[in-house]
Amino acid sequence: MTTITRRRLVGAGAASVAGAVVAPSVARAQTQRWRMVTSWPKRLPGPGMSAERVASRIRALSGGRLDIAVHAAGEIVPAFEVLDAVGGGVAEIGHTAAFYWQGKMPAAAFYTTVPFGLTPGEHVSWVEAGGGQALWDELYAPFGVKPFMAGNTGVCMGGWFRHEIKSRTEIAGTKIRSLGLGGEVYRRLGATPQTTPPAEILTSLQSGVIDAVEFVGPGTDIALGLYRVAPFYYYPGFNKPNGTGECVVSLKAWNALNAELKAIVAHACATEANFALAEMERLNTEALAALTGQHHVKLRGFPTDLVAAARDASRDVLGELAGRNATARKIHDSYLAFRDRAGAWSRISLKAVLEGRES
Numbered sequence: 439m440t441t442i443t444r445r446r447l448v449g450a451g452a453a454s455v456a457g458a459v460v461a462p463s464v465a466r467a468q469t470q471r472w473r474m475v476t477s478w479p480k481r482l483p484g485p486g487m488s489a490e491r492v493a494s495r496i497r498a499l500s501g502g503r504l505d506i507a508v509h510a511a512g513e514i515v516p517a518f519e520v521l522d523a524v525g526g527g528v529a530e531i532g533h534t535a536a537f538y539w540q541g542k543m544p545a546a547a548f549y550t551t552v553p554f555g556l557t558p559g560e561h562v563s564w565v566e567a568g569g570g571q572a573l574w575d576e577l578y579a580p581f582g583v584k585p586f587m588a589g590n591t592g593v594c595m596g597g598w599f600r601h602e603i604k605s606r607t608e609i610a611g612t613k614i615r616s617l618g619l620g621g622e623v624y625r626r627l628g629a630t631p632q633t634t635p636p637a638e639i640l641t642s643l644q645s646g647v648i649d650a651v652e653f654v655g656p657g658t659d660i661a662l663g664l665y666r667v668a669p670f671y672y673y674p675g676f677n678k679p680n681g682t683g684e685c686v687v688s689l690k691a692w693n694a695l696n697a698e699l700k701a702i703v704a705h706a707c708a709t710e711a712n713f714a715l716a717e718m719e720r721l722n723t724e725a726l727a728a729l730t731g732q733h734h735v736k737l738r739g740f741p742t743d744l745v746a747a748a749r750d751a752s753r754d755v756l757g758e759l760a761g762r763n764a765t766a767r768k769i770h771d772s773y774l775a776f777r778d779r780a781g782a783w784s785r786i787s788l789k790a791v792l793e794g795r796e797s
Contacts, residue, residue: 470699472506472530472691477517477538479637480510483721485683487535488589488714492685493708494785504529504699517635520755521686525582530691533588536684537618544583545769547619549574549585551680555750555773557592557788558715560780561680568776573769582693586707589683589714592722594675595659597652598668600642606744614650615639619755620677624652626751627744628695636662643667651668652677656729657721665733672738676748683714 474493478486495504509529511517520532521539536549548555549565556564564570565587578585597616603609610628614621621631629650632718634642640662642648650668652675653659665671685707729735760770 443704448659462698464742468503471530473514474506474508474531474533475511475514475523475529476509476532476668477511477520477534477636481604482636482658483661484591484654484714484718485533485535485589486510487717488683488710491713492533492588492706492710495709499702499706500699504695504702508533511635511637511678517637518633521581521583524686524688527690529689530688532583532686534684534686536585539581540618543577543593543765544759545577545766547759548769548773551622551678552583552619552773553677553679554749555679556780557784558592558680558682559788560777560784561682562587562590562711563780564773564776565682569772570776573765573772577685577769579689579763582660582689583686584689586685586704587682587711588685589710590713590718591654591681591683592718594655594678594681595652596672596675596677597650598659598664599650599670599672600668601649602644602670602736602738603741603744603760605741609744612650613646613648614652615642616652616677618678619752619759620652622755622794623677623748623751626755632744633710637775640664640667654678654681655718655722655736656725657718660725660729665729665735668713669734670736671729671736672740674740676745676752681718682711687745 474489476486476489479491480487481487489508493508496504496506515523516699517527518538520534521542523529537547537551539546551561555561563576574585597614599612601608606627609624612629614624614625614629614631615634616629616631617633621633624631632642632648634648636653639651639653643651643664644667651664653662653664655675659665687703694702695703726737730737746766756770756774760767
């Protein structure tokens, strides 16, 4: 009996050793390696770090079965070619912003931000609980990608200006880096919007190619050093009251994932959408104090006549966008209806609380 037991133990030990040798090979065979292309400079505070965290979370949650290498703008494709790269199979996933694609699909801007539109909390509510995600999926499907919210830079600023703006008329002729529908609003106010990639903003400002910049908010803007060239920092960010970052996943790569890995990708993106907003609130708070204190930035509110004119222009811009095609109309109507409903609550909740706190 002792001999039999030893044989069994030896056999079991051999099987264990064999299993230990084989298992890593199986795990390695199961590892999928994806490339993530982004629209951001490497590890840019805010969106650049969101891209890194999404990849890290997917890797951790999948136990290494889905390993994503993150590439900054220009390493594989330029900043504004992320959508085509992912839809065309150059990369499996991308981190970017939806309003970069409004030339291809006008309604894409609604999924980053629109002038005088939804705040961050309201935007999340529309996408996740107000029908926005289904419309987003429908909009992007012809381009071969599935979109997810995967970051948020929060309420943005109106922009950095070399010169002080004391009235609506003083915006005329200003060459401002401004993308999306906010850029079109600036154009109708007499400015000249420019579509400068993030990595080129500072040099363009230094060289005089542009006179002003709207990018994100203090927590990200400070990293670009814009305060060294344009000392006037304006609010409110009527042009970008929200700053959702997106992940786009190749539909071919997405459909090849099993249910568990799909859930992991979706969860990693949703977690980042939540965390990034919290992180940016902290970064914006700290950076604004540094900008106005240590760097002597001149914080200014836009003239009321400029804001009023921008509001009127934004109504025209959104109305014209809705007339572009049936999909744009459907998304426009859903978004604005939700904004009207959410606004009724926001006025007696958040707005009233802030006013009460300040007074």
